Structures are given as structure tokens and as C-alpha cells.
Amino acid sequence: TQLLEQSPQFLSIQEGENLTVYCNSSSVFSSLQWYRQEPGEGPVLLVTVVTGGEVKKLKRLTFQFGDARKDSSLHITAAQPGDTGLYLCFGSSNTGKLIFGQGTTLQVKP
Amino acid sequence: NAGVTQTPKFQVLKTGQSMTLQCAQDMNHEYMSWYRQDPGMGLRLIHYSVGAGITDQGEVPNGYNVSRSTTEDFPLRLLSAAPSQTSVYFCASGGGDPWDYVYNEQFFGPGTRLTVL
Numbered sequence: 604t605q606l607l608e609q610s611p612q613f614l615s616i617q618e619g620e621n622l623t624v625y626c627n628s629s630s631v632f633s634s635l636q637w638y639r640q641e642p643g644e645g646p647v648l649l650v651t652v653v654t655g656g657e658v659k660k661l662k663r664l665t666f667q668f669g670d671a672r673k674d675s676s677l678h679i680t681a682a683q684p685g686d687t688g689l690y691l692c693f694g695s696s697n698t699g700k701l702i703f704g705q706g707t708t709l710q711v712k713p
Numbered sequence: 714n715a716g717v718t719q720t721p722k723f724q725v726l727k728t729g730q731s732m733t734l735q736c737a738q739d740m741n742h743e744y745m746s747w748y749r750q751d752p753g754m755g756l757r758l759i760h761y762s763v764g765a766g767i768t769d770q771g772e773v774p775n776g777y778n779v780s781r782s783t784t785e786d787f788p789l790r791l792l793s794a795a796p797s798q799t800s801v802y803f804c805a806s807g808g809g810d811p812w813d814y815v816y817n818e819q820f821f822g823p824g825t826r827l828t829v830l
Binding site: 633634636638643644645646647648651689691693695696697698699701703704705706708 | 717744746753754755756758761803805807809811812814815816817818819821822823824
């Protein structure tokens with residue numbers, strides 16, 4: 604079974620702190636997507652990365668795709684309460700399936 | 714564009730009842746999927762479809778049936794509801810070409826909150 608492993612599963616931090624969430628697999632992905640889900644809503648796309656080593660920035664969020672396209676990270680600088688939510692990674696695997704991680708629940712306390 | 718619509722938004726069932734959760738998209742996406750999300754947890758894939766007439770099982774298919782007679786619609790049927798099926802159900806659709814391992818952005822519906830008593 605293919606897996607996308609996310610870590611950590613839960614994270615509770617104070618406003619202003621930095622954090623990094625990881626998404627790892629033994630599979631190679633043609634692309635990888637990060638989503639954020641806020642309470643009571645469906646997940647919404649944050650970014651798609653497709654090239655090994657690619658770095659994308661979205662305001663205080665920095666996304667990196669591993670050189671071998673097997674892993675990705677999401678770094679948030681100076682977290683704010685509005686960043687609270689469930690962060691999910693989805694990957695287009697080389698076996699044809701769209702697979703996803705279990706999610707990282709982030710709570711940012713004011 | 715309405716995106717992905719789901720009905721109903723809320724539903725309460727008694728054990729043993731059956732019902733259909735509706736999902737429709739107007740973006741001409743080939744790939745559609747159903748997930749369930751239990752409180753405080755991540756998503757679990759129930760069934761998915763890579764095009765009209767083609768469906769396959771996900772991680773937790775037992776107790777659920779799907780069909781895909783058109784590109785737009787992907788209903789999820791609960792055959793005989795059980796309390797363990799109490800959850801929030803999300804339908805999603807995405808562009809790209811699943812046959813070529815290309816999955817573009819997934820658009821999620823607003824969810825159906827189901828309680829089985």
C-alpha cells in the first residue's frame with residue numbers, strides 16, 4: 604500500500620512561532636499538492652509543486668519539493684491564529700493513483 | 714460555475730435505513746471521489762471514479778455503493794446505515810488526466826454531515 608506520511612500529526616504553538624510540516628513517501632510523485640482545511644469546510648488548495656527541488660512561497664508559507672520528488676515540506680513563518688487548520692498533502696504517484704496523507708492539525712494560540 | 718455541490722448538508726438516519734448522498738460538478742472533471750472524515754481526523758477515501766462508467770474502491774468501501782452514469786454526477790449510496798457511518802462526507806472532483814497519472818487541483822464540496830442513530 605502506498606502511503607504519504609505526514610508529521611507531526613498534531614501541533615499546538617503560540618502566535619509568532621515558526622513551524623515545519625513534512626510529507627514523506629517511498630514513491631515518486633509527478634506532482635504534490637498542499638491543502639488547508641478550516642473547521643466546517645472542505646479542503647482548499649494552497650499550492651502545487653511539480654519539479655524536484657522546487658520552492659514556492661505563499662506569503663508566510665514556504666513549500667519545498669524534494670530533489671527526488673518523494674517528499675515535501677511546508678514551513679510557516681510567524682504563525683498566526685488564522686493559520687489554524689488541518690494541512691493535507693496529496694500526491695500524484697507514478698502508479699497512477701492520487702494518494703494523500705493523514706493530515707497535520709495545527710492550532711495557533713493568540 | 715457552481716463548482717462541486719453536495720446535498721443534503723445535514724442528514725439524520727436510523728440504523729438500517731438507506732439513503733443517497735448527491736454530488737455534482739460542472740467543471741467537466743474526469744476524476745471524482747468520496748471521502749469520509751471523522752471528528753478531529755483526516756480524510757479516508759471511500760470510492761473514486763476516473764470517468765463516466767468507471768468506479769473503484771478506496772480505503773473504506775464497505776457499506777457504500779457508487780455509480781458514475783454521467784461525468785457530472787457521482788452519488789454515494791449507503792445501503793443499510795450503521796452508527797459507525799456517522800461522519801462528514803466530502804465529495805471532490807479534479808481536472809487532469811488520471812489515465813496519464815496527472816491529477817490537478819481537487820475541488821471539494823461543502824460536505825454532508827451524517828448522523829446515524
